Amino acid sequence: MTDTLPAETTSPTETLEVGRRIAGRLKPGQVVALYGDLGSGKTHLAKGICAGLGLDPERVTSPTFALINEYVGKKWTVYHFDTYRLKSLDEFLALGYEEYFEGDGVCLIEWPDVVESVLPDDAIRIRLSHRTGDRRYIEFTRPGVYG
Ligand code: ADP
Ligand code: MG
Numbered sequence: 001m002t003d004t005l006p007a008e009t010t011s012p013t014e015t016l017e018v019g020r021r022i023a024g025r026l027k028p029g030q031v032v033a034l035y036g037d038l039g040s041g042k043t044h045l046a047k048g049i050c051a052g053l054g055l056d057p058e059r060v061t062s063p064t065f066a067l068i069n070e071y072v073g074k075k076w077t078v079y080h081f082d083t084y085r086l087k088s089l090d091e092f093l094a095l096g097y098e099e100y101f102e103g104d105g106v107c108l109i110e111w112p113d114v115v116e117s118v119l120p121d122d123a124i125r126i127r128l129s130h131r132t133g134d135r136r137y138i139e140f141t142r143p144g145v146y147g
Pocket of ligand 2: 042043062082110
């Protein structure tokens, strides 16, 4: 995966393409945390990852209100989280949602900060940052260095 990131993309299509490449390296049950401001491209990267896993990227939208979207394909299931509206980790745990991290589905998590402490040790952390215009910088990150 080190040959995929870091990357600077200049369009949403390029960010989707980076997502497709990341998908090629994922294993069942992988948790992927997507850090970055509003509009940095987290959902577009999620679309690319889903496309790379054989799922329809058109179905992939930020589950800001639903908290979680589930996409079931022939080979892969993806649980797409957006914890933006989540008030606390307790709320997440009370809903039993951390159990998704244990299963075989790939978990993609937008705004992972609130669930940071329950992410598996082998979670992949990716940060997206705005650059000028339509440029976005996409890189791996570690706990505590995102922002
Ligand atoms: P987030 O989920 O981080 O809020 P989205 O993927 O929903 O971000 O939205 C990113 C927005 O930025 C979209 O409106 C998209 O068209 C725009 N955009 C412009 N350039 C890029 C790029 N290089 N990669 C991804 N999105 C981009
Ligand atoms: Mg989003």
